[in-house]
Amino acid sequence: MQTTFIGYPRIGKMRELKFAVENYWKKNITEKSLRATAQDIRMEQWKVMKNLRVSLIPSNDFSLYDGMLDLSVMLNAIPKKYKDLHLSELDTYFAMARGYQGDKGDVEALAMKKWFNTNYHYLVPELYDDTEIKLNTTKLFSEYQEAVKAGIKTRPVIIGPYTFLQLASIKGNKTREEYVNEIITAFCQLIHQCEEKGMEWIQFDEPSLVMDLDNESVHLFQRIYEKVLIEKSNLKVLLQTYFGDIRDCYKELISMPFDGIGIDFIEGRKSLSLFEQYGFPENKTLFAGVINGKNIWKCDYPKTLTLICELKKFTDDIVISTSCSLLHVPYSIKSENKLADDILEHFSFAEEKLYELQELSQLADQIDSIENINKQVCSNQKRLNEDVRKRVSLLNEDDFSRNPIRAERQILQRKKIGIPQLATTTIGSFPQIKEVKQIRKNYKKGDISLAEYEETIFSFIKDCIKIQEDIGLDILVHGEYERNDMVEFFGENLEGYAFTDFAWVQSYGTRCVKPPIIFGDIKREKPITVKYSAYADKLTKKPVKGMLTGPVTILNWSFPREDITLKEMAFQIGLAIRDEVLDLEAAGIQIIQIDEAALREKLPLRKSEWHSEYLDWAINAFRLCHSKVKAETQIHTHMCYSEFDDIIKEIDCMDADVITFEAARSKLIILDTLQATAFETEVGPGVYDIHSPRIPSVDEITKIIRKMIQKINVEKLWVNPDCGLKTRGLEEAAASLKNLVEATEIVRNEL
Ligand code: GLN
Ligand code: ZN
Numbered sequence: 001m002q003t004t005f006i007g008y009p010r011i012g013k014m015r016e017l018k019f020a021v022e023n024y025w026k027k028n029i030t031e032k033s034l035r036a037t038a039q040d041i042r043m044e045q046w047k048v049m050k051n052l053r054v055s056l057i058p059s060n061d062f063s064l065y066d067g068m069l070d071l072s073v074m075l076n077a078i079p080k081k082y083k084d085l086h087l088s089e090l091d092t093y094f095a096m097a098r099g100y101q102g103d104k105g106d107v108e109a110l111a112m113k114k115w116f117n118t119n120y121h122y123l124v125p126e127l128y129d130d131t132e133i134k135l136n137t138t139k140l141f142s143e144y145q146e147a148v149k150a151g152i153k154t155r156p157v158i159i160g161p162y163t164f165l166q167l168a169s170i171k172g173n174k175t176r177e178e179y180v181n182e183i184i185t186a187f188c189q190l191i192h193q194c195e196e197k198g199m200e201w202i203q204f205d206e207p208s209l210v211m212d213l214d215n216e217s218v219h220l221f222q223r224i225y226e227k228v229l230i231e232k233s234n235l236k237v238l239l240q241t242y243f244g245d246i247r248d249c250y251k252e253l254i255s256m257p258f259d260g261i262g263i264d265f266i267e268g269r270k271s272l273s274l275f276e277q278y279g280f281p282e283n284k285t286l287f288a289g290v291i292n293g294k295n296i297w298k299c300d301y302p303k304t305l306t307l308i309c310e311l312k313k314f315t316d317d318i319v320i321s322t323s324c325s326l327l328h329v330p331y332s333i334k335s336e337n338k339l340a341d342d343i344l345e346h347f348s349f350a351e352e353k354l355y356e357l358q359e360l361s362q363l364a365d366q367i368d369s370i371e372n373i374n375k376q377v378c379s380n381q382k383r384l385n386e387d388v389r390k391r392v393s394l395l396n397e398d399d400f401s402r403n404p405i406r407a408e409r410q411i412l413q414r415k416k417i418g419i420p421q422l423a424t425t426t427i428g429s430f431p432q433i434k435e436v437k438q439i440r441k442n443y444k445k446g447d448i449s450l451a452e453y454e455e456t457i458f459s460f461i462k463d464c465i466k467i468q469e470d471i472g473l474d475i476l477v478h479g480e481y482e483r484n485d486m487v488e489f490f491g492e493n494l495e496g497y498a499f500t501d502f503a504w505v506q507s508y509g510t511r512c513v514k515p516p517i518i519f520g521d522i523k524r525e526k527p528i529t530v531k532y533s534a535y536a537d538k539l540t541k542k543p544v545k546g547m548l549t550g551p552v553t554i555l556n557w558s559f560p561r562e563d564i565t566l567k568e569m570a571f572q573i574g575l576a577i578r579d580e581v582l583d584l585e586a587a588g589i590q591i592i593q594i595d596e597a598a599l600r601e602k603l604p605l606r607k608s609e610w611h612s613e614y615l616d617w618a619i620n621a622f623r624l625c626h627s628k629v630k631a632e633t634q635i636h637t638h639m640c641y642s643e644f645d646d647i648i649k650e651i652d653c654m655d656a657d658v659i660t661f662e663a664a665r666s667k668l669i670i671l672d673t674l675q676a677t678a679f680e681t682e683v684g685p686g687v688y689d690i691h692s693p694r695i696p697s698v699d700e701i702t703k704i705i706r707k708m709i710q711k712i713n714v715e716k717l718w719v720n721p722d723c724g725l726k727t728r729g730l731e732e733a734a735a736s737l738k739n740l741v742e743a744t745e746i747v748r749n750e751l
Contacts, residue, residue: 007325686722
């Protein structure tokens, strides 16, 4: 049985590409040197793939910044504003990626969006009336040739025309339809050129096919490929899908003249049943996504071999592959030295997955019946915690509902805590100034003791309270100096988490994240934040808000387990956070914020599954955290990225007393939705954008608050920035907040 995979990480094992690109931006290295580093990375990776005997090796999955951006360039979809800068080809590319500000002009970057249900972000192609789509690039061919020289005949990978068209943003008067023919022509030319070069395969990635498709979309897909595929003679075309099943177009797809079809059997819940219903055509190769390309766990061999046996019933022509590109996992467990062997033995990163493919292919050839599969699995001892399991199993309705109802609570809280009209507050973090970062570094290096570290943190808290009192804010925060990250910090303080040193995953461009791994059952052993909040609370007469991260966000920004459900994990974390909430309350904290910045992030791709597969348990996991607090304790939550319109009811249903969210950056469009839905939670739509160092004027904020009170009951309105102030400088943050308080005072006087 042959093996392949959909794509590989490219940032470099030690993030060599990140550093090279950033150095190029800083003009520390030349283009030539950057390209040499990029080539080294590709060469090294091809060698690994060859050594691990992958049968079909992809190319062009590499990118200096983003694959969708590469495709925009390849199709000449380079907006005029970038061309007009008259930069080099490479600098034009980077100008599209991150904007340009310099002697040649001032242009914003292309918009960035989440790549389906992953944490990767792609650059959104922009199509204008004057965009002339035509085949423009040599990247795909030069990388192909490079591999040929290294003795490897690769399969170039490229995002397909249908997905490109669906994800592009139309900027002029032309309709989407008006670009179809030009795109088809460009792809026809591409096929020609691939034929000329004697390529064996080309792979078109069409993840947009796993979304809910209407007839029109299916038809568009058919129409594009009917024309594109006419052009091929010897070249074989693989239509690759991932991130789900293609239930809305499978029937049509199998009768189209593709040579290979790539199907995801991991996230594709219905993939197998589609086979049962429609079969798999004889004249095509099945690229079976049987290894999870997104998770970091060792493959469950018995389960996977059973699946392969099952697939063999439909076709003999199978290439086993990953469920999606390995871009979404780190490089190799070989780089991890600190983790215990009995933890590490459970993991499989990109390189290990290649090894698994090879092993599976051998086993699959030998095994004709499922009974012969060796049921060897790693020890599970460290992962189970009976107490936690019992607690989760005992949860009932009461654990998810808070009494009395919100309207009653809100009145009680305002009186008891003494919350003024248009209460001013912040989202939690204060600027993580140099000194904070330095002291954390020193502590992690072992240069200073825990006691010294904490003493310094407390001194920062003290300063932070003083600053807020001077500014005149109503509800204060302790500043979050003890954490550098809203998930990692909690992970480090919860049993069941594992941390890696080098398991970086590209988030966008040169930005990588290193998600912690949920390894076992999650348990809180001792209070995590109480001492910091309690200390801050004693320093002032004003209320201090406790600050926690919610279970859904903790889960969504971690690598989850595969042996239990997301819902179970969310409830385990929810219980840990509940313990913390109740301890904060017992320590006299009257307001507790539970951030759910990432609630929206893992919404299923198909709307029909939003509730059943996600929101139902996600909302409950949040409610679990605060269901047992007193009526007078006020629960806040916070969310970023304000695309909330379609889940606004569900957000209200989280039953928090107050929500603050990002709004200024999206021009307060959310206000209309809040008004239209009679939103019950008190709200603090952000009055200024914290992503920019610019200080908003009193006048500007005053106007925004006036606008807000026209749409939202002033008794339910809070005044705050869009998000935490962690990335800002202290002076600008203080100046902005001063203006915020002054603006609030002006509007209060008008009431
Ligand atoms: N409380 C966090 C902070 O203020 C929230 C961060 C976030 O929403 N991303 O930094
Ligand atoms: Zn935020």
